[in-house]
């Protein structure tokens with residue numbers, strides 16, 4: 001049984017004061033929810049105060065990025081050693097990092113290995129852009145990104161990570177994939193690649209999220225699909241009512 005996981009990616013939104021206010025609202029709304037793991041991913045500067053507020057709740061905390069070295073003269077970077085004091089998860093390889101900050105498949109792999117070395121659970125993002133999608137290259141791109149991200153990752157380690165299939169054309173556009181379309185890529189390409197790398201049984205254990213313009217109205221379409229184990233939510237995670245509704249709908253759909 002794969003426990004569904006809903007993660008909120010707050011991107012470069014919310015000051016520390018706003019993040020604290022949002023967490024206070026979310027704590028209320030998410031208090032009695034069971035059967036779904038919930039993870040909040042605020043900016044680096046909000047991690048410490050949010051960690052304090054989440055302590056008694058069972059809600060998880062994640063960062064949105066990380067450097068691969070433990071420490072050193074790397075001005076502006078945040079290391080796994082620093083993050084592991086504060087949070088359990090880290091989003092790696094998000095398409096915005098690849099697009100605007102030059103992240104490569106190789107860099108994502110170095111980060112995945114560093115996170116796992118320190119007991120942080122990576123949420124590894126893969127997904128094709130619009131041109132690749134229209135050229136019929138979705139499977140090829142997703143498989144390449146996934147194989148690269150998982151290079152030298154053992155079967156034991158792969159169990160603790162989460163994969164997010166996020167078609168780039170669906171992120172922040174209000175144009176989500178269809179439930180069936182996302183399930184096909186996740187079931188065939190993502191789980192298929194995992195099966196080739198680690199065997200069929202292990203491929204069934206790994207949690208795979210969908211991400212891209214998820215909202216309270218469309219979440220059920222994704223969560224009723226057999227191969228989709230949750231969602232990585234951007235825009236809709238910034239409003240407490242919407243994020244709580246997404247989690248509640250997930251509980252209902254997965255019952």
Ligand code: PEP
Nearest residue numbers: 171172211212213234235
């Ligand atoms: C994301 O940031 O990973 C994302 C899926 O964003 P949105 O939900 O806004 O499309």
